[in-house]
Amino acid sequence: xxxxxxxxxxxxxxxxxxxxxxxxxxxxxxxxxxxxxxxxxxxxxxxxxxxxxxxxxxxxxxxxxxxxxxxxxxxxxxxxxxxxxxxxxxxxxxxxxxxxxxxxxxxxxxxxxxxxxxxxxxxxxxxxxxxxxxxxxxxxxxxxxxxxxxxxxxxxxxxxxxxxxxxxxxxxxxxxxxxxxxxxxxxxxxxxxxxxxxxxxxxxxxxxxxxxxxxxxxxxxxxxxxxxxxxxxxxxxxxxxxxxxxxxxxxxxxxxxxxxxxxxxxxxxxxxxxxxxxxxxxxxxxxxxxxxxxxxxxxxxxxxxxxxxxxxxxxxxxxxxxxxxxxxxxxxxxxxxxxxxxxxxxxxxxx
Numbered sequence: 392x393x394x395x396x397x398x399x400x401x402x403x404x405x406x407x408x409x410x411x412x413x414x415x416x417x418x419x420x421x422x423x424x425x426x427x428x429x430x431x432x433x434x435x436x437x438x439x440x441x442x443x444x445x446x447x448x449x450x451x452x453x454x455x456x457x458x459x460x461x462x463x464x465x466x467x468x469x470x471x472x473x474x475x476x477x478x479x480x481x482x483x484x485x486x487x488x489x490x491x492x493x494x495x496x497x498x499x500x501x502x503x504x505x506x507x508x509x510x511x512x513x514x515x516x517x518x519x520x521x522x523x524x525x526x527x528x529x530x531x532x533x534x535x536x537x538x539x540x541x542x543x544x545x546x547x548x549x550x551x552x553x554x555x556x557x558x559x560x561x562x563x564x565x566x567x568x569x570x571x572x573x574x575x576x577x578x579x580x581x582x583x584x585x586x587x588x589x590x591x592x593x594x595x596x597x598x599x600x601x602x603x604x605x606x607x608x609x610x611x612x613x614x615x616x617x618x619x620x621x622x623x624x625x626x627x628x629x630x631x632x633x634x635x636x637x638x639x640x641x642x643x644x645x646x647x648x649x650x651x652x653x654x655x656x657x658x659x660x661x662x663x664x665x666x667x668x669x670x671x672x673x674x675x676x677x678x679x680x681x682x683x684x685x686x687x688x689x690x691x692x693x694x695x696x697x698x699x700x701x702x703x704x705x706x707x708x709x710x711x712x713x714x715x716x717x718x719x720x721x722x723x724x725x726x727x728x729x730x731x732x733x734x735x736x737x738x739x740x741x742x
Contacts, residue, residue: 443498449491457491463520472514472528662739669722669733682718683739685711690718694736707735
């Protein structure tokens with residue numbers, strides 16, 4: 392009787408039925424649509440989520456009685472319910488069928504291509520060795536929670552004209568912790584990043600170790616922005632790997648280079664340049680330019696220029712005239728060099 396049933400099984404392909412079952416966790420992995428699966432594959436590598444599908448079914452003969460034993464089976468995924476191409480195939484040997492029920496892990500032998508589920512229309516075909524492929528093919532569909540996962544990965548606006556991607560916090564607060572818009576702009580704490588590549592609402596911190604005992608943070612207190620360094624050592628500003636400025640724990644500022652400014656420095660005022668020029672042929676020529684008051688001020692030479700330094704004897708000097716308490720700029724030439732100019736410039740800083 393059983394042999395006869397098996398013969399019927401071989402002769403009537405249409406009499407074999409595969410009842411496809413989807414456990415809750417099964418299609419949740421493959422319930423994405425559009426381009427979402429590619430994201431899911433990437434996230435799987437990050438989070439450690441499995442990349443195989445648990446496929447369960449029931450195998451019966453033409454009389455509807457469940458089969459029992461070991462069977463070789465081939466599983467194919469198509470892009471069409473009847474024809475099309477088969478971008479993925481996997482063979483399983485000696486699949487155990489108990490009272491008609493079997494279970495296999497698809498993708499465990501032949502990994503799924505990254506773009507296999509780049510379309511919402513995918514169909515699975517099952518072939519038992521010695522017989523044709525079961526018909527009709529089963530369509531792979533989403534379950535409810537997979538659809539929720541889809542929305543968690545891709546959010547669309549009201550008219551569905553644009554698409555953005557975000558990651559939510561594990562507890563759901565906030566629901567859009569990291570946001571990427573259509574232009575690739577990333578927002579942390581905001582779903583409307585400006586035209587910069589990265590926008591952070593709140594503090595941004597870079598720490599030396601996981602304990603965060605030494606770190607530098609950048610933020611804005613509402614009225615003023617700040618850079619805050621916590622830990623021993625100096626705050627360094629480098630360019631091309633070479634430090635250009637440091638700020639010590641004690642507040643000492645060290646600049647590796649010249650300082651140039653064009654306006655007030657805090658409560659300091661910068662004067663216009665003063666110029667004094669010594670000219671020959673005048674013996675011991677001396678030109679004096681009176682500058683600002685000596686009180687609450689300091690003056691600096693900014694330029695010393697002559698046409699023949701090798702033949703000159705003199706230079707530029709800044710003195711205080713004690714009589715009227717004024718800064719003075721002097722230019723001198725003691726050698727009476729013909730056609731020799733000594734040009735001096737200075738500037739003063741007042742507070």
